[in-house]
Amino acid sequence: MMTTPTTSTDVPMSQADPFGPEVLEDPLPFQTELRDAGPVVYLDRYDVYAMGRYEEVHAALTDWQSFQSAAGVGLSNFRYEKPWRPPSLLLEADPPHHDAPRVVLEKILGPGALHRLRDAWFADAELLVDEVLGRSTVFDAVQDLSEVFPLRVFPDAVGLPAEGRENLLPYGDHLFNAFGPSNELVQKGAPRVAELSAWVNSQCTRDVLTDNGFGAQVWDAADKREITHEQAPTIVRSLLSAGVDTTVHGLGAVLYAFATNPEQWTRLRGNPGLKRTAFDEAVRLESPVQTFFRTATTDIDVGGTVIPDGKKILMFLGAANRDPRRWDDPDAFDLSRNPSGHVGFGMGIHQCAGQHVARLESEALLSALCARVASIEIAGPTIRHHNNTLRAWESMPVRVTLA
Amino acid sequence: MSAETAFRADASEIKLRVEKKVRVSNGVTTLTLVRPDGKRLPDWTPGSHIDLVLPDGTTRQYSLCGDRWDPHRYRIGVLRERDGRGGSAFICDTLPEGAMVGLGGPRNNFRLVPSEKYLFIAGGIGITPMLPMVQQAEMLDAEWQLVYIGHNRHSMAFLDELERYGDRVSVLPKDECGRFLLSSWIREGRDDTKVYMCGPASLLDEAHDRCGSWPTGLLRVEHFVPKEQGAPVRDDPFEVELAQSGLSVTVAPEVSIVDALKSAGINLLTSCKQGTCGTCEVAVLAGEPDHRDSILDDDERACGDRMFPCVSRSCSDRLIFDL
Numbered sequence: 001m002m003t004t005p006t007t008s009t010d011v012p013m014s015q016a017d018p019f020g021p022e023v024l025e026d027p028l029p030f031q032t033e034l035r036d037a038g039p040v041v042y043l044d045r046y047d048v049y050a051m052g053r054y055e056e057v058h059a060a061l062t063d064w065q066s067f068q069s070a071a072g073v074g075l076s077n078f079r080y081e082k083p084w085r086p087p088s089l090l091l092e093a094d095p096p097h098h099d100a101p102r103v104v105l106e107k108i109l110g111p112g113a114l115h116r117l118r119d120a121w122f123a124d125a126e127l128l129v130d131e132v133l134g135r136s137t138v139f140d141a142v143q144d145l146s147e148v149f150p151l152r153v154f155p156d157a158v159g160l161p162a163e164g165r166e167n168l169l170p171y172g173d174h175l176f177n178a179f180g181p182s183n184e185l186v187q188k189g190a191p192r193v194a195e196l197s198a199w200v201n202s203q204c205t206r207d208v209l210t211d212n213g214f215g216a217q218v219w220d221a222a223d224k225r226e227i228t229h230e231q232a233p234t235i236v237r238s239l240l241s242a243g244v245d246t247t248v249h250g251l252g253a254v255l256y257a258f259a260t261n262p263e264q265w266t267r268l269r270g271n272p273g274l275k276r277t278a279f280d281e282a283v284r285l286e287s288p289v290q291t292f293f294r295t296a297t298t299d300i301d302v303g304g305t306v307i308p309d310g311k312k313i314l315m316f317l318g319a320a321n322r323d324p325r326r327w328d329d330p331d332a333f334d335l336s337r338n339p340s341g342h343v344g345f346g347m348g349i350h351q352c353a354g355q356h357v358a359r360l361e362s363e364a365l366l367s368a369l370c371a372r373v374a375s376i377e378i379a380g381p382t383i384r385h386h387n388n389t390l391r392a393w394e395s396m397p398v399r400v401t402l403a
Numbered sequence: 404m405s406a407e408t409a410f411r412a413d414a415s416e417i418k419l420r421v422e423k424k425v426r427v428s429n430g431v432t433t434l435t436l437v438r439p440d441g442k443r444l445p446d447w448t449p450g451s452h453i454d455l456v457l458p459d460g461t462t463r464q465y466s467l468c469g470d471r472w473d474p475h476r477y478r479i480g481v482l483r484e485r486d487g488r489g490g491s492a493f494i495c496d497t498l499p500e501g502a503m504v505g506l507g508g509p510r511n512n513f514r515l516v517p518s519e520k521y522l523f524i525a526g527g528i529g530i531t532p533m534l535p536m537v538q539q540a541e542m543l544d545a546e547w548q549l550v551y552i553g554h555n556r557h558s559m560a561f562l563d564e565l566e567r568y569g570d571r572v573s574v575l576p577k578d579e580c581g582r583f584l585l586s587s588w589i590r591e592g593r594d595d596t597k598v599y600m601c602g603p604a605s606l607l608d609e610a611h612d613r614c615g616s617w618p619t620g621l622l623r624v625e626h627f628v629p630k631e632q633g634a635p636v637r638d639d640p641f642e643v644e645l646a647q648s649g650l651s652v653t654v655a656p657e658v659s660i661v662d663a664l665k666s667a668g669i670n671l672l673t674s675c676k677q678g679t680c681g682t683c684e685v686a687v688l689a690g691e692p693d694h695r696d697s698i699l700d701d702d703e704r705a706c707g708d709r710m711f712p713c714v715s716r717s718c719s720d721r722l723i724f725d726l
Contacts, residue, residue: 062443065472095471096539099448100517110698111681112709225597225620228517273647273726276672328405338407338670340682349446351680 011305012037015044018291018314019180024386027290028331031319039303046075046181048293048312049305052319054326054343056302060294060315062348067313069350070094071295074179074389077312079295084178085197089231090238090353098349101235104221105353108214114356121153121360125368128152133372133402138379141259141396146251149365150244154357158239159213160203171196172245173387179293180388200240204233214239239354246288247358249392253286254279254362257333259378259398264335269370269403274335279362284342285333287318290391292346317343318391374403417659417714418503419444419477427480428560431528432495435469436477436504443474445677445697449535450513450625453477454695456505457498460636463490466532466601466625467509468561477509480560482528505636507695507714508678513625515539518597521547524588524610526602527554530561532625536599537568547571552583552602585609592617601625636693641717645669645726646688660712660722671712671726678714685712690722 014037016030017023023030034041034052041050051057060067070093072078078087087093089101107113132144139145147169155165174189174196202208209215215236222232257278258265268274293312300307307313321342322330328337345352352358369376380397423435438444448471452464469478483495498504515521515536523540525533530551540547548571553559555578565572575583583606589598592614598621600610607624614622643660644651654663661671661683674682678696692710703709712724 063474064446065474095448096515096542099515103448103511103514111684112703223619226514226516231517277670280672324406326406328407338665338672340670340673341676345674347675351675355674356681 011040011042011049013042013044014050017045018043018050018316019183019185019388021386024388025384027318027391028322031316031322034316035319035323035325038305040305040307042305043314046312046314048075048314049302049307050314050316051302052316052323054320054323057315057317057320057343058341058347060302060313061343061346061350064094064349066297066300067294068094068297069294070097071310073292073294075181075293075312075314076178077295077310079310084193085175086234088238088241089234091242091350095349100227101231101238102349102353104218104227105235105238108217108221109353109357111356114360117153117157118360118364121364122367124153125149125364126371129365129368129372133400137402138397138399141255141398142248142252142393143395145365146255146393146396147248149251150247150361153361153364154243154247157213157357158236158243159210159215160240161208164199164203167196167199168240168244169248171200172241173390175241176245176289176387176389178388179291183388185386185388200237201233203240204236206232209236242352243354243357245390245392246352246354247361249286249288249390250279250283250358251362251365252393252396253288253391254282254366255376255398256382256393256396257282257285259376259396261333262375262377264333265373265376267335268366269374271335272367272370275363275366275370276359277335277337277339278366279359280342280344281333281335281337281339283344283358284321284327284339285331286391287321287344288391289344289346289389290318291316291389317346372403373400375401417505417657419506421498421500421502421504422476424498424500426495428562429557430483431480431558431560432483433468433478433480433560434494434498436479436506437475439503441475444477445509445679446474447471447477447509448511449515449539450532451509451511452513452532453479453509454505454507455479455494456507456636457490457493458502458504459493460638461488461490462505462507462636463494466513468531468534470538471535480528480531507693508697510697512700513599513601513623515599516597516620516623517543518545518595520593520596521545522588522596522598523547523549524552524585524598524600524602524606525549526552526583526600526606527558528560529601529603529606529625530559532601533599534561534564537565537571541568548573550575550588552577552606554578585613589613592621594618594621596621598622599624636716637718641719642721643712643717644721644723646723647726654717659714660716664712669726673713676713678711681711683711683713684709686725688723688725690720691718692716692722693718 039056043050177185206219218235219232222229296307296311298309345355379399383395385392385394419436420439422437425433452466454462456462465479481494484491521540523533550573552575555576638656640653640655652667674680693716694704695714696711
């Protein structure tokens with residue numbers, strides 16, 4: 001459909017493709033240009049309004065009244081297009097419909113609820129690290145650690161059966177690609193979509209889940225009438241959609257940060273209290289979730305540009321997290337910095353409900369590594385994995401020295 | 404000045420300003436509250452209440468009865484109670500527009516859950532949490548009815564606002580309709596209908612009696628008798644001690660614990676700075692927290708072993724954190 005953009009003539013415009021292979025391989029130059037061009041940049045190729053500065057991105061994330069999620073948080077506008085899967089009741093919903101599912105999931109994944117998992121996850125991390133180091137001190141941080149650890153602990157915590165878990169990463173990879181335009185990355189996932197979706201949906205039913213995991217707790221909330229039984233499977237689906245790839249790439253980010261900043265590893269070992277800061281600082285720096293869209297619910301004035309009602313807004317979380325207007329020396333991984341306030345988990349009513357889970361996974365893995373590893377460095381070419389939304393690696397060879 | 408120290412937009416806001424004060428009925432005054440810096444207030448859902456900390460340090464809970472699509476304002480409705488402890492009389496008679504009040508929460512113990520049908524029963528000032536609920540029930544396309552009981556039409560607030568809902572709302576002043584008969588509105592518990600009630604104890608006691616055997620979650624009730632609070636909120640400094648490092652920091656009245664620690668070089672990881680996300684959670688080893696967050700329920704608050712220092716403060720002279 002040809003549309004005539006109703007932009008003000010003042011808004012900077014760009015023909016760039018933020019979802020093309022060049023930008024996905026290295027987004028930083030594009031993000032710098034985006035931030036420097038202005039508070040809002042119109043992306044002609046996709047008819048969207050992009051923002052990369054911290055202030056604007058933070059404001060858009062928190063202003064759910066003007067920047068809605070129910071018309072989709074990808075390029076696809078649910079006002080005009082059918083979603084590829086039934087919309088998420090968390091991610092792709094606004095108040096009032098968003099309220100009940102959100103409060104239920106927040107409680108299940110909240111800091112209090114995770115206390116009971118702490119010891120087990122720390123023990124699992126130690127086991128995995130011992131396994132990996134037992135084989136060699138040269139290994140792949142992604143293929144041996146960051147892709148493995150979340151899959152060891154999270155599906156169990158959800159209550160999934162053992163079979164079929166290898167479907168989780170491909171499902172997540174496609175779904176995060178699908179927030180972008182229907183480019184090659186989306187098309188490559190198309191052949192398996194139906195099969196993977198069917199599998200994921202089958203994992204959300206009450207009879208398949210164990211009776212005390214996160215999934216069961218969603219069903220318990222339905223029994224208590226906090227949500228409906230019709231809503232329960234889709235809420236469990238959110239756990240499986242958003243809970244795996246994100247943590248895999250978050251852990252990849254923190255391992256990469258340390259492998260490329262050896263003095264920070266030494267610092268961490270000397271001050272274990274920095275573990276939490278380390279993960280959030282790595283999430284800030286790499287922003288595993290790089291972008292999300294919103295849709296304008298009315299004409300919105302952003303820094304002098306009017307974004308018309310119904311238009312898509314593309315928020316660059318990764319760019320905001322490296323905005324020199326907000327962060328000193330933003331491209332440095334620095335454990336003396338306070339990364340609080342980064343938007344790697346979003347902000348506001350849609351802020352990542354799983355952030356405490358992610359932090360616990362990282363704390364456990366870093367704890368286990370700190371105990372055994374004196375130094376860590378990159379040992380070969382790192383290979384990125386391209387995804388329309390996620391900042392990811394396919395391979396990260398590292399070499400460690402034992403403590 | 405570095406970018407990070409210059410950036411103040413995410414500083415915790417502790418006090419709100421009374422923007423507007425309106426006597427809306429015989430006995431009920433509304434207050435509209437805003438942040439002094441004009442920024443967004445913490446998000447809330449229908450049924451939420453806030454802790455209002457008055458200038459003398461006393462704390463009262465009031466339901467939010469405004470429009471959550473206006474993120475810059477909270478509205479509460481205060482019933483002037485003759486036999487109360489004086490807080491409501493102070494608010495209605497004395498507290499002026501422009502005054503500053505302290506904020507805790509919002510918290511929600513009275514959530515609107517999904518339902519095909521709703522029956523809202525409000526007694527007196529119990530109407531306040533129901534106003535955003537009926538607005539929301541409309542948006543959810545649910546079938547709903549509101550029964551509003553009160554002394555007389557002069558005492559019953561918000562009748563003008565409720566007019567737009569036509570006959571979905573039954574206004575039953577006692578001087579016109581006589582004593583309210585719950586039995587004419589509620590019989591058996593129905594799976595497709597959630598009943599929400601808020602009002603005086605006598606009304607709610609009758610509801611508990613009548614609906615006691617109903618399946619869980621069909622009747623939801625919020626009591627409007629203010630709970631006994633502890634000592635008045637302190638307005639003098641307190642100490643926060645970090646057990647593991649032995650460091651001790653003084654927290655001044657206008658400063659959040661997180662900001663006080665930050666000034667002393669201690670960086671606690673935070674995120675929302677509003678007491679909603681849970682990131683800054685700390686374990687409390689000693690002392691009595693003054694909880695201002697939106698996360699902990701009453702039992703968890705009473706336990707006192709965890710708190711969220713981005714917004715919460717201290718009742719005792721000292722808190723010891725396990726940090």
